[in-house]
Amino acid sequence: MKLNEYLDKRLDDIGISIVEFQELIIRLINYSVIDRSESQTEQQLFDRLLRCRDLIEEYLQVIGIQIYIDTRFEYVRVYPPASEIPGIKEADENAWSGSLRQRLTQYEVALVLVVRAQYEKALREGKIDEQGYALDSIESLTIAAKNLLGRSLPEKLTERRKLFQRLRQLRLINFRADETFDSGEGWIKIHPMIVTFVSESAVSSLTIPSDASQEDIDEEYNSPKSERLDLVQEKTDVS
Secondary structure, three states: OOHHHHHHHHHHHHOOOHHHHHHHHHHHHHHOEEEOOOOHHHHHHHHHHHHOHHHHHHHHHHOOOEEEEEOOOOEEEEEOOOOOEOOOEOOOOOOOOOOOOOOOOHHHHHHHHHHHHHHHHHHHHOOOOOOOOEEEEHHHHHHHHHHHHOOOOOOOHHHHHHHHHHHHHOOOEEOOOOOOOOOOOOEEEEOHHHHHOOOHHHHHOOOOOOOOOHHHHHHHHOOOHHHHHHHHHHHOOOO
């Protein structure tokens, strides 16, 4: 039996057309994420994906693409072959580098790491809503970026807005369309999928353990913070 015939038969049993199946696959490969709360379109795609979940997983497995589906917070993300899925799966020895692996700028990596650290802080303090989101201010993120990485957010408003829009495109944060980023009065919501985007070890690399000796601090943490960002970036599998 040819693959197309196999797909047609399985999809017919589910009640999904080949065109609808193709739309799902293309969406996942192009955007790498579907978040049901994002829009009506993504709500329909997510619900459709759950109906043909087994077939989607089988299809992507053939080409080595990994898929993570969170039914509690209702999102799905795909990972390139041999990726590490933070908190879920260790990376294989032969890491794969291809078009599915997103290349972020240093500013983007820095903000992703700070957002992840802030979400971890909200978890510890129990400041998570029923949907798993954490609310944080631009001012708080700015201070955290300074404390953790020794760098500020972009000064130009257009660059700063573009930076936050990039993280929203990755579905890691959300904010109102009219949100301002030129002062500390703006607010963002951090999506719970941040924990499967950046590992705990990457966040730990940004902070000094409470039991660290002075010798450890001198050796490990007194290097320029830009170098620490490079080190953490190497440890962070951005997919």
